[in-house]
Amino acid sequence: MSGSRSVLTHLALTVVGFLVAGAAGGLLWERLSDPTAGLTYDNQWYLEPAGPDVAFQSVALFVVIAFPLGVVLASVAALWRDGEMATVLTVLVAAAAAGLVMYAVGTSLGPPDPQVLAAGSPDYTPLPGGLGLTAPDRGRTPWMSTALAAFPAGAMTGLVGMFLFGTQGLARRSRG
Template identity: 65%
Template sequence: MSEPATRRSSPLRRVLFVLVLFAVGGAAGGVLWERLWDAPTGLAYQGAWYLEPAGPDFSFEAIALFVVIAFPLGLLLAVLSGMWRGHETATLVSVLVGACAAAFVMYAVGHALGPGDPQALAAGQPDYTPVPGDLGLTAPDQGRVPWHSTALLALPAGAMTGLVGTYLLGSRGFVRRPRG
């Protein structure tokens, strides 16, 4: 005999599936973010690190790359989650929570794989020694927290866009039409 339909696709199973999917996707996004990013080089001068050449195009490249990867990643993961019909409320909540967690996982993995804190690396170096910058989501200024950025909202924004699109438009292409 077959199991009842409610047991086969329980809301708890759905939530766990979506959370694991987003955690794995966030980790993969972090690896991709670090691999595609070119570390800007700065110089050590009097025990401090300075970006060289200075400018917003060098200091914000990591932020732009994070957003370019995170939004489509959230979109794709949400579409995959939304294609599994039933328990839409549980799916919505788990996609939102999973997308927020995945954004932090993506940041944590990419930051951990990237170079260390340039201020700490420059502290013991002689003047004008090249030191690579670190992978963060803010300008590389001294005293800034590297993850205080609205770029972390890119993955949840992409996920909500993908889920809404799946729920509004997805039923047209996946519903079996009667023949006859």
């Protein structure tokens, strides 16, 4: 009974750790992000200067923060060598939730959606761009992006690395 309680405690701590790290990652994402500049015209917001490299910086920063966080947290979770399958499933679900938490915290702290603010604003009004994982075009859902897979991808990379190359992964067992 104490063995299963120990595994459940480990899994619960793993989930909590991922969620806290997701919130911290969202805070870091918002703090390090340089809002894109734009102008309003005809009740719409446009990047100024326009270009995919300008719109992509928020997405790139999200991935640069989320992937390593996933690797580190999963590597720490993999140090516990009991219940590997439960650990893999828990880390995968917790990492996906942490990515969503990171997005929610970052966007709630960042500037509001410029497309909403552009409606009713006079033409050529400068507005900062909001944090999002897609281009800030009208009609796009700002969270619908493959960048949300960065946290789980990093976590799976960390688990595979630890399970294969961790301290016990390549240990030779005696044959006699």
